[in-house]
Every structure is written in C-alpha cells, then in structure tokens.
Amino acid sequence: MMRRFFAPLLAAGLLAGVAAHAEDTLSPLRFQSSGAFGSIDLAAAQRGFAVYQGACASCHGMNGLHYRDLEALGLTPEQVAGIAGSVKLADGSAATPDSRFKQPALVNMGGAVPPDLSTIVAQRPGGTRYIYDFLTGFGPAPAGMKLLPGHNYNAAFPGGQVSMPAVLRDNAVTYADGTKATTAQEAADVAEFLTWASEPNLSARHAVGLRAVIFFAFLTIVAVLTKRRIWRQEG
Amino acid sequence: MQMEAKQGWLASRVPGLGCACGLMREARPPGQPWFNALPVLLGVLLAVLLASGAVVTVYYNPWHAYDSLQGIAREVRGGWVVLGYHQIGASLAFALLYLHLFRTLLTGGYRAPAEFAWMLWVKLLAVLLLTGWLGFVLNGGAGGYWSLMNAGNAAVRLNGFPGAVAMWFLGGPPGGSTFARLLVLHVLLALCAVLVIWMACAAAKKARPMPQGRAVPFWPVYASQYFAALAALALVFALLLGFAPHWGLGGQNAIPAGDMAVPVAISYPWYLTPAAGLAGAFHGVAGHIWAVIAAALLLYALPWLDRSRRHRPGRLYRAFIWLLGLDVLALGVVTAFPMGSLLPALFTFWFFFHFLVLTPLVTMLEAV
Structure with missing residues (x-):
C-alpha cells in the first residue's frame, strides 16, 4: 500500500533529478564520492560513461567491467542493452549486456601503451582528483621545457610530459541531461565514473560501515558497562 | 544438577569439550x-x-x-x-x-x-x-x-x-x-x-x-571482560x-x-615494513636472509640474554624497551617512506645493539 502510494512520487522525483541540470560542482571543485561519507554521484557517473564511450574508449579498455554493470549507475536493462548493442566487437558481432567492455585495438603511442582504466583511480594517489587534474592539465609547455618527440605537456603528469594528446574539449560529447559539456565538466564527470569503476561498492561500503560502526559503538559501551558492573559485584 | 550430570556425560566422551567447560569454571586471580x-x-x-x-x-x-x-x-x-x-x-x-x-x-x-x-x-x-x-x-x-x-x-x-x-x-x-x-x-x-x-x-x-588467595571464576567475570574487548x-x-x-x-x-x-x-603492507627494513639494511642476498634469521634468533634467545632473576623489570630496562618499540616503529616508517640509507642502518643497528649489549648489561645492573 505504502509502496503503491510512494512509488509514483519517487519516480517523479528521480525524473526531476535526472532532468535537472547538474548542480555546479566545478567551482569550487568537489566530488560527491570523496570523503568518509562520500557516495557515487550517479548522474555525474552516467555522464562520465558517455565521455568515456565518446572520447576514451577508442584507446583505453576497461576489462574489469561488463555492460550489465552499468545498471548500478541507474540505467535500465533496456538502456544497457541499447548501449551494448551499439558496440561492434572485434569479430563484427554486437556486444551483449554480458560482454566485457570492448577491448580497443592496441595503439602504439610512441612506445607507450594506453593503460586499462578499470582500476586507474585506485592505482594513482589521490585518484579521482588526479584524473581531473590530468585531463585538464594539458597546455603549452612552459618556456625552457624541451618535450620529447611525440609528447605533450601536462601539468599533472609526473615529469610533465605524456604521450597522450589532449582529447577533451568543449562539447566533445552531448549530454543527454542537458548539462553544458565544458572540458572541466567532462573531466569531472569521467573522474566520477572512473571512481565508481574502480570501486563499484563505494557507496554501499560507506553506508554499511556507518551502520556497523554505530552498532558496535553501542555494543562496546554496553559491554564495558556490563563488565564494570559484574566486576563491582564479583571482581 | 541434572545439567551438570549431562555435561559430565558429554565431557567424558567428546574430546575438547571438557577443556572448554573447564575454562568456563576455571578460577583466576581477580583484577587481570x-x-x-x-x-x-x-x-x-x-x-x-x-x-x-x-x-x-x-x-x-x-x-x-x-x-x-x-x-x-x-x-x-x-x-x-x-x-x-x-x-x-x-x-x-x-x-x-x-x-x-x-x-x-x-x-x-x-x-x-x-x-x-x-x-x-x-x-x-x-x-x-x-x-x-x-x-x-x-x-x-x-x-x-x-x-x-x-x-x-x-x-x-x-x-x-x-x-x-x-x-x-x-x-x-x-x-x-x-x-x-x-x-x-x-x-x-x-x-x-x-x-x-x-x-x-x-x-x-x-x-x-596458580592463583594465590582469592580467586574468581572465568564466567562471568572474565567472560564479560573478553566480550567487551x-x-x-x-x-x-x-x-x-x-x-x-x-x-x-x-x-x-x-x-x-x-x-x-x-x-x-x-x-x-605496514606490517612487513620492519622486517623488510631489517633485511634491506644489509647487502646481498645472504645479508638480507641472515639479518632476518639473526633478528628472529635474538628474539628466541631473549630469556637467556636477560640476566635478571627478578620477575618485574626495573625502570631503566623498561625505558629501553620503550626505545626499542619506537625503534622498530621508526624502522617501519623509514622503510615505507624511504629517506636515504643512513636511517634504516641506524635503526637496524639499534635493534641488534639493544638485544646483544643493552639487554644483558642493563638486566645485570638491575639484578645487583
């Protein structure tokens, strides 16, 4: 009964949430997934997947994920089937929701191999922020810096030069929810998406952890009080 | 009464159960x-x-x-x-x-x-x-x-x-x-x-x-303490x-x-860093291996390196144990965040110096 009453309200709320433009998380930059109580911003992660698919996937694989995993971002099975169906695998067949993310053909960037992005956020110190800084860190090299052949300047990359060119630009993708696709917005969204990909259980871990901590904190207090009472009587 | 008879019947047949029941009834000194x-x-x-x-x-x-x-x-x-x-x-x-x-x-x-x-x-x-x-x-x-x-x-x-x-x-x-x-x-x-x-x-x-004087049962006195811990x-x-x-x-x-x-x-991982630092302070494969084996042997031999006959250590000895604890902690830290080769060598030296020289010396002094 309650569910029947609340379900339409909930659906309306979700739709409104999806239809609304993303709130400004760029100035100052903040990620909903950061911090002890952080959770994945599903709308941002969905947009981030669009950025990955449009700008990253031609070189970077994500071998740890299946298309069906995207349902955890709030996509319906039909939407996931549509996304998978539009991907042509190496043998010419269309992907299914149970396929792993398409492995791109190996590209050689002057000896560098584009890394798999499944766990990239866990692999780099300050992962989420690093991805954002890296993707927005391209620019002209400072005076006096000599770049290696085939390299590009990047302020966030250790050593300052990297084989990867700047791929994100304004309107590199068109967002389904109408958010303005600036370079910074795309970088922040793909950073949130990759954070989810590295740790799909982040939101659940924080939620379960909080409940467990509250429970055991009370249990500890009660147990210590009980012990003191018993020790006063018998100890 | 009947319960205890049942426990006795089970305990005489099931190995380990008597041990567990005994633990529950075991008397211990109070205030542990x-x-x-x-x-x-x-x-x-x-x-x-x-x-x-x-x-x-x-x-x-x-x-x-x-x-x-x-x-x-x-x-x-x-x-x-x-x-x-x-x-x-x-x-x-x-x-x-x-x-x-x-x-x-x-x-x-x-x-x-x-x-x-x-x-x-x-x-x-x-x-x-x-x-x-x-x-x-x-x-x-x-x-x-x-x-x-x-x-x-x-x-x-x-x-x-x-x-x-x-x-x-x-x-x-x-x-x-x-x-x-x-x-x-x-x-x-x-x-x-x-x-x-x-x-x-x-x-x-x-x-x-064996507890001298007053003794308290494990249940509920120590059971409550263990549960809280x-x-x-x-x-x-x-x-x-x-x-x-x-x-x-x-x-x-x-x-x-x-x-x-x-x-x-x-x-x-943090728990391997002290051992890794100890091994890394010596050169060559044999050096790494012997360093760890020597450290383990020293720990084994501690009851005989200690020349004291008292049960409770004195103040000076305890100060050196605190120093040893800090030394092992520091060894782990400088292994996790490398800052040159001097500090790991110094902390490793102190580890061996503590057991080989300080322990016999200080405990002998305190035994006098």
Whole structure:
C-alpha cells in the first residue's frame, strides 16, 4: 500500500533529478564520492560513461567491467542493452549486456601503451582528483621545457610530459541531461565514473560501515558497562 | 544438577569439550588487565582470516591472480566484504601480535618460567610474517610481483642447502604456477599459525602461577571482560572496513603485475615494513636472509640474554624497551617512506645493539 502510494512520487522525483541540470560542482571543485561519507554521484557517473564511450574508449579498455554493470549507475536493462548493442566487437558481432567492455585495438603511442582504466583511480594517489587534474592539465609547455618527440605537456603528469594528446574539449560529447559539456565538466564527470569503476561498492561500503560502526559503538559501551558492573559485584 | 550430570556425560566422551567447560569454571586471580585478552582476540582474528580465506580461495585463480581478485570484488555477491575481512583481519592480527609482544617485553613476561610461551609467540610472528608476505604476493599486484621476483632471483643465486630450500619453496623463477605453489604454502602456514597460537596459549597457561588467595571464576567475570574487548575490536574492524579499507597496505598492489610496471621501491603492507627494513639494511642476498634469521634468533634467545632473576623489570630496562618499540616503529616508517640509507642502518643497528649489549648489561645492573 505504502509502496503503491510512494512509488509514483519517487519516480517523479528521480525524473526531476535526472532532468535537472547538474548542480555546479566545478567551482569550487568537489566530488560527491570523496570523503568518509562520500557516495557515487550517479548522474555525474552516467555522464562520465558517455565521455568515456565518446572520447576514451577508442584507446583505453576497461576489462574489469561488463555492460550489465552499468545498471548500478541507474540505467535500465533496456538502456544497457541499447548501449551494448551499439558496440561492434572485434569479430563484427554486437556486444551483449554480458560482454566485457570492448577491448580497443592496441595503439602504439610512441612506445607507450594506453593503460586499462578499470582500476586507474585506485592505482594513482589521490585518484579521482588526479584524473581531473590530468585531463585538464594539458597546455603549452612552459618556456625552457624541451618535450620529447611525440609528447605533450601536462601539468599533472609526473615529469610533465605524456604521450597522450589532449582529447577533451568543449562539447566533445552531448549530454543527454542537458548539462553544458565544458572540458572541466567532462573531466569531472569521467573522474566520477572512473571512481565508481574502480570501486563499484563505494557507496554501499560507506553506508554499511556507518551502520556497523554505530552498532558496535553501542555494543562496546554496553559491554564495558556490563563488565564494570559484574566486576563491582564479583571482581 | 541434572545439567551438570549431562555435561559430565558429554565431557567424558567428546574430546575438547571438557577443556572448554573447564575454562568456563576455571578460577583466576581477580583484577587481570585488559591486555590479557590479546591472545584470545588474536585467536578470533585468525578464525576470521581462515573463514574469509576459505571463501577467497574458492574463487581465486593463481594463473590470473589480479583478475580473479577483481572478479571476487565485482562479480561475487558480497565478495568485496569478504576480501575486506581478509585484508583488515590480517592488518589487525599483526597489530595485536606486535602489541602483545611489546607488552610481554615491557612486563618481563618472557622470563622464567614462561620462556617456552615467549618462544612460541616469536614463532607465531615468524609464521605470520611469512604468511603475510605470501598473501601480499598472491594479490597479483605490481608490488607483490616484484617482491616475488627479488625472492626468485635470490633463490636462483643461492647455493647448497639454502638454495635447495628456496628453490623448493618457490619452484624456480616466478611464473604462473609459482602462485599455485605459494597459495598452498599460504594456506598451510595459516593452519600452522593456528597450531602455534594454541600451543602458545597452552604454554602460557602452564607458566601462569596458580592463583594465590582469592580467586574468581572465568564466567562471568572474565567472560564479560573478553566480550567487551571483542566488541571494541569489532568497532575498530568496522571503522577500517567501512572507511579505510586500504590503509597501510601499500598502494602498488592496485596496479596489476606486469613487466611494464616496475616499482622504484616496493611498498610493503605496514606490517612487513620492519622486517623488510631489517633485511634491506644489509647487502646481498645472504645479508638480507641472515639479518632476518639473526633478528628472529635474538628474539628466541631473549630469556637467556636477560640476566635478571627478578620477575618485574626495573625502570631503566623498561625505558629501553620503550626505545626499542619506537625503534622498530621508526624502522617501519623509514622503510615505507624511504629517506636515504643512513636511517634504516641506524635503526637496524639499534635493534641488534639493544638485544646483544643493552639487554644483558642493563638486566645485570638491575639484578645487583
């Protein structure tokens, strides 16, 4: 009964949430997934997947994920089937929701191999922020810096030069929810998406952890009080 | 009355049950400190490690170590929690064991008649360090893989009996089947750890003097204390699992092992860093190995290096034990965050100096 009453309200709320433009998380930059109580911003992660698919996937694989995993971002099975169906695998067949993310053909960037992005956020110190800084860190090299052949300047990359060119630009993708696709917005969204990909259980871990901590904190207090009472009587 | 008769009937037939019932009725001296619960907590953590390890082993694939662990975290229902139990259980087990060893040093708990119990606790540390290193390698990450490469290269270079043992242990230079072999050793050593902790507890019980004067029963007096300690441990466990699951585990294992990912310096989990620092302070393969063996032998020999005949250590000796604790901590820190080769050498020197010179000297002075 309650569910029947609340379900339409909930659906309306979700739709409104999806239809609304993303709130400004760029100035100052903040990620909903950061911090002890952080959770994945599903709308941002969905947009981030669009950025990955449009700008990253031609070189970077994500071998740890299946298309069906995207349902955890709030996509319906039909939407996931549509996304998978539009991907042509190496043998010419269309992907299914149970396929792993398409492995791109190996590209050689002057000896560098584009890394798999499944766990990239866990692999780099300050992962989420690093991805954002890296993707927005391209620019002209400072005076006096000599770049290696085939390299590009990047302020966030250790050593300052990297084989990867700047791929994100304004309107590199068109967002389904109408958010303005600036370079910074795309970088922040793909950073949130990759954070989810590295740790799909982040939101659940924080939620379960909080409940467990509250429970055991009370249990500890009660147990210590009980012990003191018993020790006063018998100890 | 009838209940007790039933217990007697069962206890006379089921091995171990009488022991458990006896523990419940056992009289102990009143007012024992919280720290006495450490071995029990350690036993509980070992049980958690065995249970979670059993689940992980079922899904683990030694030929695709990194990918299979990713599969456990992503595809297996609740797999990420079980992996968390295993990682954090290991971390906390080491924390409790280090704490227990430090406290035993500080209170002179290794002195007669508890020498045998002390040696078993040291043996537990050795077994757990080896098991922990194997677990670190079995992750299939870049850090563990290059640590295994170093061990494999060392094994190839060793001659004679040590070389034969090392080759048997690793099965030659690291390859796919090395991980299968190491998995078997990881599980076997974990079972050994259970045996060692049981023997250590039995030896410690034997060394404990019979309570003089007033005695209190285990139930409910110490049961309530142990339960409260267990609840506090669970609280710390939940905090780590929920909010810092990778704390102190060395970030390199997040990177899949491969010949393209070569760490400049291997970042070990925090509990391996003191041993790694000790080994790294000496040159060459033989130097690394002998340093660790010598450190373990010194710990074994401590009851005889200590010349005191009193049970409770004096103030000066306890100050030096605190210094030793800080020294081991610092050794771990400078191994985790390398800052030149001078500090690890200095801290390693102090470790050996403490046991070889300070311990006999200070305890002899205090015995006078």
